[in-house]
Amino acid sequence: MPRIVETTVYELKELSGAAKERARAWYRESCLDYDWHEFVYDDFETVCGLLGVTLKTHPVPLMGGGTREKPQIFYTGFSSQGDGASFSATYEYAPGAARAIRVRAPRDTDLHEIADTLQAVQRRNFFQLAADVRQRGRYCHEYTMAIDVERGSPTWQPMTDGAEDTVIEAMRDLARWLYRQLEREYDYQTSDAVVDETLAVNAWTFTEAGVRFG
Numbered sequence: 080m081p082r083i084v085e086t087t088v089y090e091l092k093e094l095s096g097a098a099k100e101r102a103r104a105w106y107r108e109s110c111l112d113y114d115w116h117e118f119v120y121d122d123f124e125t126v127c128g129l130l131g132v133t134l135k136t137h138p139v140p141l142m143g144g145g146t147r148e149k150p151q152i153f154y155t156g157f158s159s160q161g162d163g164a165s166f167s168a169t170y171e172y173a174p175g176a177a178r179a180i181r182v183r184a185p186r187d188t189d190l191h192e193i194a195d196t197l198q199a200v201q202r203r204n205f206f207q208l209a210a211d212v213r214q215r216g217r218y219c220h221e222y223t224m225a226i227d228v229e230r231g232s233p234t235w236q237p238m239t240d241g242a243e244d245t246v247i248e249a250m251r252d253l254a255r256w257l258y259r260q261l262e263r264e265y266d267y268q269t270s271d272a273v274v275d276e277t278l279a280v281n282a283w284t285f286t287e288a289g290v291r292f293g
Contacts, residue, residue, distance in 0.1 A: 088284035088292045091275060101289030103274045109291075110277075115268050119260045120152055127166075129180050130194060131173030132212075132253065134166060153219040157262050163220025164258035170210040170250065172201045189259075193252050200245045204238055207231045210246050220258070221251035 091102055127134055136148035151167035173179075177194040184190050201208055210228045228243040230236065267273060284292045 086286065086292065089287060090282065090284060091278045094285060094287070094289055098285065098287060098289030102278065102283075102285045102291070103271065105285075105289075105291045106274050106278060107269050111268065116154075116261055116264060119257075119264050120150060123152065123166075123257050123260065124150055126180070126183065126190065127168065127253075129173065129183060130170075130176050130197065130253070132168045132170045132250075134168045151214065152257070153214055154258060154261050155219045156258070157265050161218060161220060162258075163223075164254050164261060165214045165219045165221060165224045166212065166254060166257070167214045167224075168212045168250075170212065170246070172197075172206040172208065189252070189256050193249050193256070196245060196249050196252075200239075200242050200249075204230055204242055205232070205236075207236075208238065208242060208246060210250065212250055221254035224250065224254060226250050 089098075091099060094102060124134055134150040134152065136150055138146035139149045140146055152164070153166065154162075154164040156162040156164075177191070177198045180187075180190050180194040207230045208228060209231055210226055213225045214223060215225050216223050226247045228238070228246045230238045230242070286292055
């Protein structure tokens with residue numbers, strides 16, 4: 080026989096401390112399935128373009144049919160050993176990259192160092208170095224990228240000593256930089272202040288114990 084059961088529900092601000100934490104945990108576990116990282120991806124794509132790195136893309140389906148090209152950026156995170164970020168791309172010398180990076184991110188010394196390193200190694204090789212970067216395997220971090228470096232010399236000059244390793248390490252440093260941006264954004268999106276604001280704006284309700292209602 081049908082019965083009517085009455086349940087008292089509460090907004091986040093009305094819950095006790097422990098119940099609030101349970102409500103926040105529900106949001107963090109269940110509601111971050113949107114593309115919260117898109118801003119980071121967009122910024123990374125811009126930074127890559129300034130450095131001479133062209134991200135490879137792959138098609139993704141659209142809800143209304145058709146496809147769009149999405150950069151090949153990958154990550155896992157953020158609490159396990161082995162978490163990290165990687166990407167697939169091509170690289171070639173970009174004139175003025177070091178200056179452009181400083182205009183874009185004047186206080187980001189990590190990016191400055193990457194740009195300066197690439198500038199220096201390119202200068203020693205008459206700006207003829209190029210690289211192909213490929214993500215491989217099911218894990219995602221800087222060491223899951225296979226990186227091939229070559230010198231496009233018309234007279235078949237070899238790369239200078241250490242040039243290959245320098246370019247490879249610069250690409251890995253770029254992947255490390257990306258992961259730090261993703262981790263920083265994730266920490267912000269899951270902070271108490273942002274979670275509380277989101278729960279309040281959506282007027283989600285919970286039981287007295289902090290269990291999501293409805």
